[in-house]
Amino acid sequence: MARSFCIRPVVAALAGLLAPMGAHAQDGAKPPVLTVYAPDYFTSEWGPGPKIEAGFEDICDCDLQFVAGDVLPRILLEGKHTQADVVIGLNTDVTARARATGLFAPHNEDTRRLDLPVEWTDPVFLPFNWSQTAFVYDKTRLANPPQSFEALLDAPDDLKIAIQDPRSSVSGLALLLWVKSVYGDDAPQAWEKLAPKVLTVTPGWSESYGLFTDGEVDMVLSYTTSPAYHIIAENDDTKVAAIFPEGHYLMAELAAQLTTTDQPELSQMFMDYILSDQFQSMIATANWSYPAIMKDGFLPPEFAAMPQPDKTLFYNETEAEALRQPALDEWLRAFR
Amino acid sequence: MAACLPVSPDTHLRTRPVSRWVGLLPAAIAALGLAVLVLGTLACVAWWAGGFSALRVAEAHAVWFTIWQAALSAGLSCLLAIPVGRALARRRFYGRNLLISLLGAPFILPTIAAIMGLIALFGRGGWVNTMLTAAGLPSVSIYGAHGVILAHVFFNLPLATRMVLQGWQAIPAERIRLAQSLGFEAGDLQRHLEWPMLRAILPGAALAIFLVCLSSFAIALTLGGGPRATTVELAIYQAFRFDFDFGRAASLALVQVGLCLGALALASRVARSPAAFGAGHDRPALSPIGLSKWLWVQDALAITTATLFLLIPVALIVGRGIPALLHLPPDIWNACLVSLGLAVGSSLLTITLALPLAAASPRHRWAEIAAMLPLAASALVLGTGLFLMARPFMNPTQLALPVTLMVNTAMSLPFVVRLLLPDMRVLARDYDRLAASLGLSGLARLRYLTWPRLARPLGFGAGLSAAFSMGDLGVITLFSDGRTQTLPLALYQLMGSYRLDQAAGAATLLITLTFALFWLCDWIGHHAHSR
Structure with missing residues (x-):
């Protein structure tokens, strides 16, 4: 821990100067927070993040907060102390390494509902769109x-x-x-x-x-x-x-919930939301990919004609x- | 302590070492901070990974490629800077000051914009090849090791030119006058005045450029045409992002620090202190001597070629984004404000830290070494180390802005210290004794001696660090909260969501704002004090 001492005053001083920009002073009862780690591209105005956040907050009575960046390296560095309740936007190439951490819990969804061009039976990593x-x-x-x-x-x-x-x-x-x-x-x-x-x-x-x-x-x-x-x-x-x-x-993009979450019900609710009609019907034009579940009207006609x-x-x-x-x-x- | 000292005329001699140490304190704190930032974070990552991991054969190739391309890029940039800097120093023409500022532009371009600009000029469908084809000549390819070198020269020639130009401008008019009265020809002038000046300045410039090119990543790969052009930084990226082998990332980062220290040692052996002819009276520069028609042609050619080479790619990139400027998403303006705030903050912080470090450097090697260290740092390892350090105390996402500010400051310090050093050496040599005899020290010395004599490099340096901060994506990725957006991040996000037109607009905005900020600082430096 000694290695941290030299940086502490610097960090504290800088944080003191700039933290107000990020701080949220809130009064009254705060809704529970669901922390979702996502890649950088996800959370910008023109990524799928804002739509997902608005859609889920409509039904969950909670505050969905995205944390954007290098999802898996960050989870690996944080280990079981991670703040994340759910991760979204992992790629199929990192599942082996992610699974080995033991930090990810089953998604509890019926994978037979998925319309992927390959059979998907993974109990932990849930695809939400593919290409x-x-x-x-x-x-x-x-x-x-x-x-x-x-x-x-x-x-x-x-x-x-x-x-x-x-x-x-x-x-x-x-x-x-x-x-x-x-x-x-x-x-x-x-x-x-x-x-x-x-x-x-x-x-x-x-x-x-x-x-x-x-x-x-x-x-x-x-x-x-x-x-x-x-x-x-x-x-x-x-x-x-x-x-x-x-x-x-x-190429499928995946979501998973963490074993260490302090919001297990919300996390599960989010996994359910990923396979909901609302999420799946929005993903084609929000993330320019095929939805993981295909129903009539989920794809715009031009998209379906490709x-x-x-x-x-x-x-x-x-x-x-x-x-x-x-x-x-x-x-x-x-x-x- | 003070009470024990005998009250006698030699009191001030005894207290001097103490006051000197107090004077060194800011430099020492800055140096310690940088050491923690670069070496502390590296140690932290290695500690977390349970030690350093062995390197692979492919990575030895990467180390070798990294070294030779960086050395060649640095050498070429410095070599080409001599005719350009000399021409700018000895010619007077309308718009000269503006051109000097404009020629600094490539150095402050965001990487992705620079790549696109160079491709628009030299690429398969670029201007050069269009003209070659029209003339019935075979086309040239920019992709390959030569493309990497070309891009690095494009990026760094501005820095080298500015350093050389400053060297020329710092030759006191009295010496030129003396040379005139001795009947010097251009050749004599070169041997006795110009060469010693270059000998003092070029090793430092080459060192800075070598170190920038060491950590090249996107340029080397994109213009290098593939994995032949793999640098150490890419290997670090791979270890971090794909293999999740943090120990190997730390080993590779250590290799980079080793290369940096080696280059520092080499540069200090080659560098000579500036010729000691004594200080001048700051008279305006005389019209140069011994200039023939042939030299006029040579200078015109140097200035024209450099202007075309450096400014056409910038103009192409800026021009392409203009139509999209009106269609930028509203979030972009918020990102602009964040970026501008960070840039101003980091340039103030950089100047505050660079002055004591540069002042201490002529006498204390540790100050110079500490100031150069950040150039050897790998952004990924540095960010990861900071993340590991901060995590026990607070949620890293709350630190997104302070950390970005800190890292941007650290990354521009080497350049600013490098820019200040030559003048700082001259200052120490020519004025230390005078200042001491007048009792000029502390803030008074800063106000009446240091500031007037260093205003130009300080202005340029402040402009550089502001520009760096504007363009740098930095290490924010592990600290990002997904809400705080900077302009370069917005640019990448737009590109990543297919919105390439808007991304071009964002690039134009970024370059324009960056250059405006840079030019403003540069202008203040030029006009702050008429020496």
Whole structure:
């Protein structure tokens, strides 16, 4: 604990100066607080957070407070003293590590209600929306897009794509697993063919997508649902996800409640809310993904009209964890 | 104690060491704070992880790439800064002061904006390639190690140019006059006045740039074209975010600190103290001597090339966002206020800490080392360490703003101290004895000696730290409460939600505000005291 002493006066002094900006002086009975950890993108005005907060507070008689940032690293650092009651926005690639902490409790929902393209029976991590990895292109700029993964590999090297680094981005990691699930032991050869077409590898999805919308690359690694944003929000139908017969890799976003919560009823109520019609019908345009439960009217017509892959590829967490390092090494070798 | 001292004429000699120590106290506190911030947080992360973990082979490659690209970027930036800085120093033209301020702009660009700007100029569909294609020439690619170097030079040439320019401006007019009366040619001037000045300034500039490039992450990866261009910072990111191996993150952070200390040692061996010809009378600079037509062409070329290279990408990025400015979401204005408040706060704090550190540095190496340390820090490890330190006492989300302020201050301190150091050395050498004989010390010395002589670098430094604070995403991610939004965070969130047009608008807003703040501080520095 001695290590903390030098910082304490500094922290206290600074907090004294600036804390009023964050403090909430409230009188009377306060409603119970449900603390939800979420990724950065979630809580901004244009993310799904505000709608979820408003919708849940309408029914819970509570105060839902988002804490935005690196969700899992933060939980790992805090351990069983974490403030979180619920986490939302975890990706499928971290479930093994998250489960190993023993900090996450069963969601107690009936997973047979879920409409995912793969069977989902996980008792702890509950998907609330999903999509698949895909290469997105602009049909006004790319007249003859590759019709399959194989065609992409065989395309001339002046077809330039932007991808994300699997060491810093979840979609980049999903691409590794996508290639692995399509090509198996031939993945190194597939990467050899793909590497010359990779104009650059960006740390995150945003930079890649920016390169694509600026016209710097012909195709970008993104999601099958990406065109929906352009069609619905921008009235622009030029962006298209190339659908490959080899199949596309599943990306689901998950929620889970913590064993350490001091609000177990509220947390469970929130898990129920995630699968409610209100939540599920709002998620398509709030987070530009397919809802985990599909009913009539949950998708706007333009969204529903988008082409969907026939085949969805997915590794469970044990397989994915075992494949991650070898696949990463193969990927690194292809770019040497 | 005082009572035991004999009351005699030599009293002041005995009390001097004590008063000197009191004078050093602010510097010592600042240095200790920085050491805790950089090394304390690192130790904290290692302690939490149960020790340092071994590195992997791939990470040795990352270390090697990190070193050579940083060294090359620093060397090139300094080399190119010499003709540009010299040309700006010896030419007078309309709008010169504005151009000097504008040329500082790339250094204060948010990373993502700089990348997009460079791509708009040098990318596949950029201006350069469009012109090359039109001329029937083969196109060039910016992606690769050369792209990383190009981007780093773009970022850091402004800093090097400013430091060199300040060096030139600090050569007293009396020396030029003496040189004139001795019949010096341009070559003699170079050998006797300019070269010693460069020898005093360039190692410091190179060191600062080398250290900035060490922790490069998004630039190296995006323009490097892939994993060949992996830096230590990316390896730290991977260990932290994906492998959840905090011990390895700490080991990698330690490697960065080691590289930083090594570079510091090297720079101090190369650097010479400025030539001791004595102080001048602060007369306005004379028209330079020995300037031929050929040198005029050379200077014009240097200024034009630098202006085009540094300002076109900035102009492209600013221009692209203008149409979206009116369609920005209302939250953005709140984020603007938060960012501006943080920037002003952190620039005041930076100046307050930089002055004592820079004042102590010429005589005490520890002050300089402490001031440079934050450049070696990995933002992720620093943030994680602070998080672990703060957690036993309070909820870290309440600390989002103070921590951001503290870290932004720490991150700009190295540059501001670096900017102040050359002038501070001259000040110590030329005026210490005079000040001592006049009994000028403490606040009076600050008011009548230090402030007038350091106003320019101080203004520039304050502008830099304000700009850094505006553009930096920082370590807020572990402390974020999801409500407090800064302008760069809003920019990233807009990008992450497909709203790239609005993100371009936010980038334009960010660059404009940042530059306005920077220019204001710079202007105050220029006009605060006519020396």
